[in-house]
Amino acid sequence: MYSEITGPLLVLIGTILFAIPLGRYIGKLYNGESVWTDKILQPLDRLLYFLAGVNPNTPMRWQQHLRALLTINLVWFLFSMFVLMNMGWLPLNPDQNPSMSADLAFNTSISFISNTNLQHYSGESGVSYLGQLVLVLFQFISAGAGMAVCAVVFKAMKEKQGTQLGNFYFYFVRSCTRVLLPLSIVLSVILLFRGVPMTFQGKDQFISLQGDTLHVSRGPSAAMIAIKQLGTNGGGFFGANSAHPLENPDAITNAFENSAIFLIPVAMIFALGYMLKRRKLAWMIFGVMTIGVLLLLIPTIQQEMNGNPAIRSLGIAQPLGSMEGKEVRFGSAASAFWAITTTCTSNGSVNAMHDSLTPLSGMFAMLGMMINAFWGGVGVGFLNFYVFIIIAVFISGLMVGRTPEFLGKKIEAKEMKIASIIALLHPLLILAGTALSSYLYAHHPQEYAGWLNNSGNHGFSEMLYEYTSSSANNGSGFEGLGDNTPWWNISCGVVMLLGRFLPIIGPVAIAGILANKKQVPETAGTLRTDTATFGIMTFAVIFIVAALSFFPALALGPLAEYFGIIH
Amino acid sequence: MKEELFPAIRLTLVCIVLFCVAYPLFVLGIAKLAPAKGEGETIQRNGKTVGYAREGxxxxxxxxxxxxxxxxxxxxxxxxxxxxxxxxxxxxxxxxxxxxxxxxxxxxxxxxxxxxxxxxxxxxxxxxxxxxxxxxxxxxxxxxxxxxxxxxxxxxxxxxxxxxxxxxxxxxxxxxxxxxxxxxxxx
Incomplete structure (x- = not known):
């Protein structure tokens, strides 16, 4: 039984050990120092700058960074809408899958440019191969954009006093070509040699041993699976995502895919330590985040391995734990490990169906997304954590009667207002969305009967999970929800849009404003932010602001279900 | 926004070439060396496909x-x-x-x-x-x-x-x- 934990333990330790040097490498990249990939990839970068007509050495102010980010995202959105609504007649469609309706294309486009990868369609029948390839594009560039804005904030934190925060295109291109692309190639090769398909052939057909005619979906999936894992995207090639045997054939691919989920998010913290020359601060942040992840992870593994109490009362054995929605080749521990790492990091790929997790595990998965800053998505995870740091600095400053300062910069009313708005936005989007949907469902039970796949508290959890996943830009789901309807497509689309860009704009603005303030030299009276005490303080702020605001909703959903099931 | 629009469009086009065309083709090339040429490993009996090894x-x-x-x-x-x-x-x-x-x-x-x-x-x-x-x-x-x-x-x-x-x-x-x-x- 304990051998089931071997895989998760190895993946956890191995990934962190690899993330430390990777973080240093990313830090060097953003600093513009020479790195070993220069020889091969420098010419590619130059070609990209030349063809795009940008000068990577022109520094930008924080407002210009945001303008560049928002403009390019608008272009991506329009391009995506065009392809998704026309792929039925466009080339590379051997299975003759149809084009998307406008509301589904709206949802899917926002989902992929916002690094969410919420999928209200099923991969085998909902998109053509061309559509899949365009989604691969967004899996690279949305992740690259998230890393780029994170680099802007790092640069701003480093600044003594100034407004020039590097060049957006420089950070963006380097994130894509120097980090995401090489890692994706390595991972896709590993997957290929373990049996993941990569072909442009359409469906295969054969007669099974029992005499049934079977159709097998295939496609160019290895390339997509690599980047969907590495870029905290999560949008899989097949409907069942990484539970699908062609997407994740065995325990070894599972270990690599799971490692890829949190490799770059963890590396970004060490990149910060290198760029700012503040290793201790990076270790404090890493410590708080990792303890947070472990607090969610350990009970989830225990719950899943322990099995479903309702199944136990039917009198059968559960030697492998709770197996509904899980695959035998992974087992309960590896599925629970995946469930927590994928929700903490805003990845959202799944190797087991979250709708069938036992109640408390479902709650911990939701909490990972509600907090959204324990490791978090590539780049944006740190931005969320940054907001909590600002709030923690302010509160601790008030508690000990000192001027709140972070890295020598005074935190004043304006920054605090922005930080508070961003910290409260996430609960607002989730709870308002869930409340509206619950109202609609409760008052029109006939009309919306197709929404919920489960009755009672679990049905409520399905709706709560969907908005949590949208606002956290996660993309996983309690997939029993009948979500391909105009209401869910449009409301989740709006939530994803706000949940992506406001939490980017806020921290970039705070960092930009702070960068331009005069740096106060550190004295014995300065509140130190790289200590364990401050780490505990930040953890408390996260717990109170992020976790407790959701407690009433969680009590109605998973907690009520849990107490109903164990009696 | 105007000064950002043209670089945005051009950079997007370049990214399409790199990530939608070059990257998948590169992986596709390597797939030819992989087991079953990247088309999914099948099980044969009497010369006929009776299943995919990975799929139940x-x-x-x-x-x-x-x-x-x-x-x-x-x-x-x-x-x-x-x-x-x-x-x-x-x-x-x-x-x-x-x-x-x-x-x-x-x-x-x-x-x-x-x-x-x-x-x-x-x-x-x-x-x-x-x-x-x-x-x-x-x-x-x-x-x-x-x-x-x-x-x-x-x-x-x-x-x-x-x-x-x-x-x-x-x-x-x-x-x-x-x-x-x-x-x-x-x-």
Missing amino acids: QSFTSDNYFQGRPSAAGYNAASSAGSNKGPSDPDYLKTVSARINSFLVHNPGIEKKDIPSELVTASGSGLDPDISAAAALVQVPRIAKARNIDAAKLESLIRSNTNSSVLNGIEKVNVLLLNLALDQIKSK
């Missing part, structure tokens, strides 16, 4: 080992789990019915000997595996249906069992097991 298929007859229940009906063009929550009354009724049906088809087996994966649906609906215990519990039924020694079947299961050090789960690929089963002559 439906076995309903009593003289084959049966795999896990599938919410997708083992349709490999439409993978899906049941997405049933752990406490849903309809779901628990379904599981109960599967348990009862198993007991009817496998007389002599007690409830507590049924491993849960035999009566719960997999995540993908295409799970190719069951645990060795779940195969062993079906031995008496198949021994009777095929008139084969139970000991022979048990050793067949043992030789088809494998496990990974990453999780230690002893599992059997149902399709491969049944292909091997078809090779055994009855007494």
Whole structure:
């Protein structure tokens, strides 16, 4: 039984050990120092700058960074809408899958440019191969954009006093070509040699041993699976995502895919330590985040391995734990490990169906997304954590009667207002969305009967999970929800849009404003932010602001279900 | 915004070439060196494809080992789990019915000997595996249906069992097991 934990333990330790040097490498990249990939990839970068007509050495102010980010995202959105609504007649469609309706294309486009990868369609029948390839594009560039804005904030934190925060295109291109692309190639090769398909052939057909005619979906999936894992995207090639045997054939691919989920998010913290020359601060942040992840992870593994109490009362054995929605080749521990790492990091790929997790595990998965800053998505995870740091600095400053300062910069009313708005936005989007949907469902039970796949508290959890996943830009789901309807497509689309860009704009603005303030030299009276005490303080702020605001909703959903099931 | 628009469009076009064309083609090129040329490993019998090694298929007859229940009906063009929550009354009724049906088809087996994966649906609906215990519990039924020694079947299961050090789960690929089963002559 304990051998089931071997895989998760190895993946956890191995990934962190690899993330430390990777973080240093990313830090060097953003600093513009020479790195070993220069020889091969420098010419590619130059070609990209030349063809795009940008000068990577022109520094930008924080407002210009945001303008560049928002403009390019608008272009991506329009391009995506065009392809998704026309792929039925466009080339590379051997299975003759149809084009998307406008509301589904709206949802899917926002989902992929916002690094969410919420999928209200099923991969085998909902998109053509061309559509899949365009989604691969967004899996690279949305992740690259998230890393780029994170680099802007790092640069701003480093600044003594100034407004020039590097060049957006420089950070963006380097994130894509120097980090995401090489890692994706390595991972896709590993997957290929373990049996993941990569072909442009359409469906295969054969007669099974029992005499049934079977159709097998295939496609160019290895390339997509690599980047969907590495870029905290999560949008899989097949409907069942990484539970699908062609997407994740065995325990070894599972270990690599799971490692890829949190490799770059963890590396970004060490990149910060290198760029700012503040290793201790990076270790404090890493410590708080990792303890947070472990607090969610350990009970989830225990719950899943322990099995479903309702199944136990039917009198059968559960030697492998709770197996509904899980695959035998992974087992309960590896599925629970995946469930927590994928929700903490805003990845959202799944190797087991979250709708069938036992109640408390479902709650911990939701909490990972509600907090959204324990490791978090590539780049944006740190931005969320940054907001909590600002709030923690302010509160601790008030508690000990000192001027709140972070890295020598005074935190004043304006920054605090922005930080508070961003910290409260996430609960607002989730709870308002869930409340509206619950109202609609409760008052029109006939009309919306197709929404919920489960009755009672679990049905409520399905709706709560969907908005949590949208606002956290996660993309996983309690997939029993009948979500391909105009209401869910449009409301989740709006939530994803706000949940992506406001939490980017806020921290970039705070960092930009702070960068331009005069740096106060550190004295014995300065509140130190790289200590364990401050780490505990930040953890408390996260717990109170992020976790407790959701407690009433969680009590109605998973907690009520849990107490109903164990009696 | 105007000064950002043209670089944005041009950079997007360049990214399309790099990530939608060059990257997939590069991986596709490597795929030609991979097992089954990246088209998915198939299982052949008498020169005909009878299945994909990684994907489970439906076995309903009593003289084959049966795999896990599938919410997708083992349709490999439409993978899906049941997405049933752990406490849903309809779901628990379904599981109960599967348990009862198993007991009817496998007389002599007690409830507590049924491993849960035999009566719960997999995540993908295409799970190719069951645990060795779940195969062993079906031995008496198949021994009777095929008139084969139970000991022979048990050793067949043992030789088809494998496990990974990453999780230690002893599992059997149902399709491969049944292909091997078809090779055994009855007494």
